[in-house]
Ligand code: ADP
């Protein structure tokens with residue numbers, strides 16, 4: 493990251509528990525940031541020229557922050573989310589999640605890290621269409637070997653306001669309801685970070701705003717960190733911080 497970017501980030505007001513800074517592995521008060529992206533670059537090899545999707549990005553995000561990544565299609569937002577969730581790895585540099593460098597873990601450690609610490613939601617909801625709403629929500633717990641996932645799934649479904657729709661199939665829901673189910677599923681195991689890739693992209697503005705409001709509430713009440721790629725112009729009024737990206741770089745960081 494270039495010097496001027498670092499200075500911009502330092503300008504963001506911080507409290508000791510709410511940090512968004514760059515460059516050091518620990519914050520000034522010695523705590524480990526939840527997500528630390530350290531000089532991360534990502535180059536995709538392709539048949540033509542290699543694509544540099546991220547170019548030496550550094551950013552640190554503390555617990556309980558709601559951060560929006562904005563920028564044109566192709567600027568690297570989804571790539572950064574995938575690296576943050578240990579779904580993929582940087583070509584150079586490091587990603588630390590809760591202090592752990594994702595590129596230094598075994599496959600089984602990675603699976604455990606993703607299962608325990610990361611939730612993901614997508615523009616297209618990605619529900620399983622042959623399972624009921626409540627079965628979708630409890631699925632991550634079942635996959636993790638939880639013996640009695642139903643009560644926790646109920647609790648999460650209730651918290652997104654959909655308990656009465658538990659027995660429906662996804663195709664019997666509106667888009668906004670489907671995204672609420674996806675949010676309940678992503679949070680059922682109480683992850684430290686929720687990664688959201690264009691979560692309002694398939695929704696009308698009013699429904700999209702209700703999803704943004706729900707995410708804001710989750711972030712504040714549960715202290716879940718949320719990193720969200722978005723095109724929504726409205727998102728700025730819901731998040732703490734907007735990170736503007738361009739061509740694989742962080743162009744500007746704006747605190748709302
Ligand atoms: P955004 O989410 O901001 O639209 P992406 O992170 O999806 O951007 O993509 C960044 C760049 O990397 C784009 O040029 C895209 O075409 C390229 N890219 C993304 N994924 C791959 C991949 N798996 N293989 C090759 N190129 C990719």
Ligand code: MG
Nearest residue numbers: 569570571721
């Ligand atoms: Mg994308």
